[in-house]
Amino acid sequence: MSDIHFLSDLAGKASSRMVLLVMDGLGGLPHPETGMTELETARTPNLDALAAESACGLIHAIGPGITPGSGPAHMALFGYHPVRFEVGRGVLSALGVGMDLGPDDLAARVNFCTVEDGVITDRRAGRISTETNARLCDKLASIDIEGIKAEIRPEKEHRAALVFNAPGLSDRVTDTDPQKTGLAPLRCEPLPDGGEAAERTAALVNAYLDRAAEVLADEHPANMILTRGFAKLPHIPKMTELYGLRAGAIATYPMYQAVAKLVGMEVLETGPSFKDQVDALERNWGDFDYFFIHYKYTDSRGEDGDFAAKVSCIEEVDAELPRILELDPDVLVVTGDHSTPAMLKGHSWHPSPLLLRSRRERRDGVRSFGETSCLSGCLGIFSAVDLLPLMLANAGRLEKFGA
Amino acid sequence: MSDIHFLSDLAGKASSRMVLLVMDGLGGLPHPETGMTELETARTPNLDALAAESACGLIHAIGPGITPGSGPAHMALFGYHPVRFEVGRGVLSALGVGMDLGPDDLAARVNFCTVEDGVITDRRAGRISTETNARLCDKLASIDIEGIKAEIRPEKEHRAALVFNAPGLSDRVTDTDPQKTGLAPLRCEPLPDGGEAAERTAALVNAYLDRAAEVLADEHPANMILTRGFAKLPHIPKMTELYGLRAGAIATYPMYQAVAKLVGMEVLETGPSFKDQVDALERNWGDFDYFFIHYKYTDSRGEDGDFAAKVSCIEEVDAELPRILELDPDVLVVTGDHSTPAMLKGHSWHPSPLLLRSRRERRDGVRSFGETSCLSGCLGIFSAVDLLPLMLANAGRLEKFGA
Numbered sequence: 001m002s003d004i005h006f007l008s009d010l011a012g013k014a015s016s017r018m019v020l021l022v023m024d025g026l027g028g029l030p031h032p033e034t035g036m037t038e039l040e041t042a043r044t045p046n047l048d049a050l051a052a053e054s055a056c057g058l059i060h061a062i063g064p065g066i067t068p069g070s071g072p073a074h075m076a077l078f079g080y081h082p083v084r085f086e087v088g089r090g091v092l093s094a095l096g097v098g099m100d101l102g103p104d105d106l107a108a109r110v111n112f113c114t115v116e117d118g119v120i121t122d123r124r125a126g127r128i129s130t131e132t133n134a135r136l137c138d139k140l141a142s143i144d145i146e147g148i149k150a151e152i153r154p155e156k157e158h159r160a161a162l163v164f165n166a167p168g169l170s171d172r173v174t175d176t177d178p179q180k181t182g183l184a185p186l187r188c189e190p191l192p193d194g195g196e197a198a199e200r201t202a203a204l205v206n207a208y209l210d211r212a213a214e215v216l217a218d219e220h221p222a223n224m225i226l227t228r229g230f231a232k233l234p235h236i237p238k239m240t241e242l243y244g245l246r247a248g249a250i251a252t253y254p255m256y257q258a259v260a261k262l263v264g265m266e267v268l269e270t271g272p273s274f275k276d277q278v279d280a281l282e283r284n285w286g287d288f289d290y291f292f293i294h295y296k297y298t299d300s301r302g303e304d305g306d307f308a309a310k311v312s313c314i315e316e317v318d319a320e321l322p323r324i325l326e327l328d329p330d331v332l333v334v335t336g337d338h339s340t341p342a343m344l345k346g347h348s349w350h351p352s353p354l355l356l357r358s359r360r361e362r363r364d365g366v367r368s369f370g371e372t373s374c375l376s377g378c379l380g381i382f383s384a385v386d387l388l389p390l391m392l393a394n395a396g397r398l399e400k401f402g403a
Numbered sequence: 404m405s406d407i408h409f410l411s412d413l414a415g416k417a418s419s420r421m422v423l424l425v426m427d428g429l430g431g432l433p434h435p436e437t438g439m440t441e442l443e444t445a446r447t448p449n450l451d452a453l454a455a456e457s458a459c460g461l462i463h464a465i466g467p468g469i470t471p472g473s474g475p476a477h478m479a480l481f482g483y484h485p486v487r488f489e490v491g492r493g494v495l496s497a498l499g500v501g502m503d504l505g506p507d508d509l510a511a512r513v514n515f516c517t518v519e520d521g522v523i524t525d526r527r528a529g530r531i532s533t534e535t536n537a538r539l540c541d542k543l544a545s546i547d548i549e550g551i552k553a554e555i556r557p558e559k560e561h562r563a564a565l566v567f568n569a570p571g572l573s574d575r576v577t578d579t580d581p582q583k584t585g586l587a588p589l590r591c592e593p594l595p596d597g598g599e600a601a602e603r604t605a606a607l608v609n610a611y612l613d614r615a616a617e618v619l620a621d622e623h624p625a626n627m628i629l630t631r632g633f634a635k636l637p638h639i640p641k642m643t644e645l646y647g648l649r650a651g652a653i654a655t656y657p658m659y660q661a662v663a664k665l666v667g668m669e670v671l672e673t674g675p676s677f678k679d680q681v682d683a684l685e686r687n688w689g690d691f692d693y694f695f696i697h698y699k700y701t702d703s704r705g706e707d708g709d710f711a712a713k714v715s716c717i718e719e720v721d722a723e724l725p726r727i728l729e730l731d732p733d734v735l736v737v738t739g740d741h742s743t744p745a746m747l748k749g750h751s752w753h754p755s756p757l758l759l760r761s762r763r764e765r766r767d768g769v770r771s772f773g774e775t776s777c778l779s780g781c782l783g784i785f786s787a788v789d790l791l792p793l794m795l796a797n798a799g800r801l802e803k804f805g806a
Contacts (some may be wrong), residue, residue, distance in 0.1 A: 030766055037765075062804060064785055065792025066413070069805035082805070083409060089806035109806075229806060347803055349796045350765055371765060372781065381783035 004079060007389055007398075008242040014396040016330035018290045019281070020387075022077060023317060024070065024256075025299030025340025027058075027352040027371060031307055038298075038307060038342060039353060040370040042314040046321035047334065047355075051369040054332075055361040057379025058351035058371070059387060061338045067349045070299075073337035074259045078239055078292075079388030087262065088171065088231020093161035095261055096254030097153045101233040106169040106201065109229045110152065110160040111177060112136060112222035113185075115213075120181050124158040125222035133160060136222055143211045148204045155254055162227060164204065169232070170197035176209060177226035185209070185226055205230075238264025243392060246287065250280045251294035260292055278320045285327055289395075299347075302340030310342050331394045332357045333387065334369070351381055358394035407482060410792055410801075411645040417799040419733035421693045422684070423790075425480065426720055427473065427659075428702030428743025430755045430774060434710055441701075441710060441745060442756060443773040445717040449724035450737065450758075450772040457735075458764040459772075459780025461754035462787040464741045470752045473702075476740035477662045481642055481695075482791030490665065491574065491634020496564035498664055499657030500556045504636040509572040509604065512632045513555065513563040514580060515539060515625035516588075518616075523584050527561040528625035536563060539625055546614045551607045558657055565630060567607065572635070573600035579612060580629035588612070588629055608633075641667025646795060649690065653683045654697035663695055681723045688730055692798075702750075705743030713745050734797045735760045736790065737772070754784055761797035 028037035060066075061073040062082055071092050072082035090107035101107060112133060114122040128136075133154040140152050149165040172194025176186045188205040190198030205227070216223045240247050241264060248268045249260030257267045266288070270280035274295055281291055295317055301310035324332065336352035353374040355366075364378035375381075379390075392398045431440035463469075464476040465485055474495050475485035493510035504510060515536060517525040531539075536557040543555050552568040575597025579589045591608040593601030608630065619626045643650050644667060651671045652663030660670045669691070673683035677698055684694055698720055704713035727735065739755035756777040758769075767781040778784075782793075795801045 029763070035766060058783075063792065064782075064789035065794070065796035065801060067796065067801060067803045069803050072805040083406075086805065092806065344763065348763070349793070349801075372767060375767065375779065375781055375783070381785075 004237060004242055007079065007392075010398045010401055011243040011392065012397055012399045013244060016289070016395040016397065017285070017327075018331040018391050018395050019293065019324060019329040019333070020077065020291065020391070021293045021295070021324070021332070021334045022074070023295045023298045023314065023334070023336050025302045025338060025347065026314070026336025027339030027341070027348075027350050028302065028310070029341035029343045029348070029350065031343070037371050038302070038310040039314055040372065041307075042311045042318065044314060044318040044369060046318045047369040048367065050321065050325070050332075050334070050357060051355045051373070052367045053363070054355035054357040054366075055379050056353070056355050056364055056366040056369075056374045056377025058374050058377075058381045059335060059354050059384040060351045060381065061384045063383070065349050067347050068338050069347070070255065070337055071259060073384070074256065076384035077335075077337060077387055078259075078263050079385060080236065080263070081385050085234065085236055087234055087236070087259065089229025090161070090231040091233055092255050092258045093155060093159070093229070094163050095258035097155055097161045099151065099153060099161060099163055101163065103233070104165050104167050104169065106164045106171055106230060106232055108162045108227040108231075110162045111226045112158045112160065113224050113226050114221040115185065115224040118184050120178070120183060120185060120226070122221060123177070123179075123181060123226065127157045128222050130154055130156055132222065133158065136216065136219065139215050140212055143208060143215060145204060145207050145211065148208070150208055158222070160225070164208070166204070168197050168200070170194045170201045171230045171232045172198040173202045173205060173230050175228035175230075177228040185224060188227070236262055239388070240264030243397065245289045247290040247292065248284055248288040249292045249294070250277045251292070252277070253294070253296050256294040256296070265292060274317055274320055278323045281324065282327065298336070299340045302342050303345060305342050305345035307342035330358060330396075331391050333391060335387075354379065354387070356390065356394065360394045360396070407640060407645055410482065410795075413802045413804055414646040414795065415800055415802045416647060419692070419798040419800065420688070421734040421794050421798050422696065422727060422732040422736070423480065423694065423794070424696045424698070424727070424735070424737045425477070426698045426701045426717065426737070426739050428705045428741060428750065429717070429739025430742025430744070430751070430753050431705065431713070432744035432746045432751070432753065434746070440774050441705070441713040442717055443775065444710075445714045445721065447717060447721040447772060449721045451770065453724065453728070453735075453737070453760060454758045454772040454776070455770045456766070457758040457760040457769075458782050459756070459758050459767055459769040459777045460782025461774070461777050461780075461784045462738060462757050462790060463754045463784065464787045466786070468752050470750050471741050472750070473658060473740060474662060476787070477659065479787035480738075480740060480790055481662075481666050482788060483639065483666070484788050488637065488639055490637055490639070490662070492632025493564070493634040494636055495658050495661045496558060496562070496632070497566050498661035500558055500564045502554065502556060502564060502566055504566065506636070507568050507570050507572065509567045509574055509633055509635055511565045511630040511634075513565045514629045515561045515563065516627050516629050517624040518588065518627040521587050523581070523586060523588060523629070525624060526580070526582075526584060526629065530560045531625050533557055533559055535625065536561065539619065539622065542618050543615055546611060546618060548607060548610050548614065551611070553611055561625070563628070567611070569607070571600050571603070573597045573604045574633045574635045575601040576605045576608060576633050578631035578633075580631045588627060591630070639665055642791070643667030646800065648692045650693040650695065651687055651691040652695045652697070653680045654695070655680070656697070656699050659697040659699070668695060677720055677723055681726045684727065685730065701739070702743045705745050706748060708745050708748035710745035733761060734794050736794060738790075757782065757790075759793065759797065763797050763799075
């Protein structure tokens with residue numbers, strides 16, 4: 001039942017605490033030499049003991065065969081059908097750097113890049129420092145295009161968020177990032193279904209980019225910007241309001257903070273390590289009903305194709321787990337948003353292993369936390385959008401449907 | 404995610420080959436003496452070895468408890484929600500004998516039958532030969548009804564396809580086949596929601612059938628025809644276009660060729676045996692991205708209630724399997740469209756065992772190919788309409804959804 005209003009109508013009050021620990025890209029594929037995935041290879045005594053006293057299963061972020069980006073995958077974990085509530089990349093970037101978006105705002109993801117003799121030679125401008133990025137954003141702030149306000153803010157390294165503000169802007173326009181080197185930056189074009197608003201928007205975007213090329217002309221290596229993922233803020237009812245929750249997010253990367261904010265969570269202060277994140281959980285324990293902890297590096301090392309490093313990341317999380325258990329959450333879920341098998345060096349469609357510990361769940365024969373062991377879990381293979389109802393039920397926060 | 408347009412938007416290019424081998428009616432029920440199904444009874448060393456290196460599971464063509472016909476079951480396997488994209492029996496018959504249908508065409512399935520003293524004594528007219536069928540169709544071609552063109556073509560034995568052509572025909576009319584002997588052929592009646600068009604259509608159909616009775620009066624045993632499954636061509640976007648595939652079908656029965664054609668596949672020349680079908684696969688290997696191989700006889704022997712003969716059919720397929728493996732498809736799926744347990748002598752709702760071999764899938768503990776062993780497969784029990792996304796993903800042909 002992925003209808004949020006159906007679920008919202010059943011929501012009741014309880015004094016119980018839920019923790020959702022997402023190890024990004026947790027799921028993997030077997031190493032050809034051992035037949036074991038990253039999670040199955042890692043020494044995880046704490047996760048294994050937890051699995052033994054949990055209900056286990058696997059979740060599809062979207063559906064069989066569909067590889068999700070992190071945005072939709074997290075929307076699903078928070079109880080939103082990820083296709084019905086699609087959030088554009090530009091919006092995620094802008095929210096992630098703390099820009100508030102309104103209905104007249106159009107956001108895009110920006111890469112600083114290097115252009116030589118008219119063609120892109122480096123789509124990331126040698127991964128310039130965040131400080132250089134900030135200085136360049138200051139220079140770009142001087143651009144003044146009639147009829148539109150533009151604000152650009154640095155993310156990390158070569159990435160920035162750009163927001164245009166004007167009435168009637170359309171997100172039905174194309175990227176200017178050709179996604180490969182050796183080509184010129186593309187012009188922003190209106191999409192066929194975007195009508196007059198898209199035509200006007202594309203013209204304004206191109207005027208801005210022409211000015212950006214002038215402003216950055218003397219810089220090196222970052223002498224141009226590429227834009228993609230033009231998007232406006234979608235209407236998303238907040239989970240905090242839908243289910244009467246106080247929710248806190250402990251995430252170190254802007255984009256995950258952004259999704260959390262979008263659904264009504266408060267983003268909590270934390271240091272960069274997983275140990276720091278558990279510190280933040282301890283500090284805030286009394287103030288929230290629902291905690292989302294996002295651990296990024298399992299995904300990063302999977303994307304690198306570094307099987308052993310991903311194994312180490314999983315072990316790092318495992319080592320801190322006892323501190324979470326000491327807080328004795330009423331509902332504790334450990335899972336991934338999607339799989340990122342080191343063997344594929346990228347996101348994949350394979351379902352994510354999941355454990356859910358609560359006093360109100362069934363048990364199963366699962367005695368270790370892994371992709372294969374979770375197959376015999378009592379939760380089966382299910383859709384990630386159904387996780388939130390399961391958590392709320394176990395937290396004593398969902399009423400009966402019907403009499 | 405069974406929305407074809409969602410999936411189509413994610414489709415990308417790759418040079419990879421997929422093979423879908425459908426053993427019609429593959430799934431079964433346990434023999435009371437052994438507790439093993441047809442597939443579990445068969446000696447299948449090749450399928451078992453393949454299962455051991457595949458991801459296994461079971462699929463529901465439509466859903467628990469729903470017994471599908473072959474048409475909807477195959478639509479699901481090709482990625483079309485079988486209820487949303489319903490194809491009438493008449494259309495399948497007509498396409499199966501090579502009749503092209505347009506918007507003014509109304510197609511029906513025909514049985515030659517025997518009528519004595521006004522009641523049907525044999526619904527299949529003693530299964531007349533296909534040659535006799537063709538001769539009778541020639542006789543029926545002389546029928547001339549004002550305001551409508553009619554064309555009838557032989558299928559196999561007592562079956563034929565009948566297509567009426569006139570503007571504004573309706574498919575909201577009833578069958579004239581009462582589905583049992585001892586009754587008179589029924590009159591074609593308009594359905595209540597069919598309006599004036601259905602009334603006019605029923606009158607034309609009845610006029611045709613009255614003339615058919617006159618034309619066939621001196622024949623024996625085939626002295627009348629029964630019609631059912633009146634249907635018009637639905638609008639079905641072709642899978643070849645949706646996903647950018649070149650797809651070839653290797654099927655020996657008209658109806659499966661028809662469904663394949665309907666979704667954009669090219670029907671490839673093949674002899675009647677499974678060995679011939681694998682020959683056809685080898686001959687065409689370089690020219691297509693996706694092959695659908697349909698093996699009919701597992702279903703036929705299941706319908707006959709002949710457990711041992713169905714076992715032999717499965718063994719016949721198993722023996723040819725190494726030749727398919729030698730072609731080294733990137734994705735190989737072996738499954739059924741639905742179950743046809745010999746114990747039930749007909750189609751059933753039980754999910755079909757499935758194996759999927761690809762370099763990009765997880766492994767599981769399944770070491771033999773059977774209904775019970777596949778229960779512990781890593782694909783779980785899923786909906787047949789999700790098979791195509793899974794195949795495309797494994798073939799490297801689906802982009803990520805969202806960022």
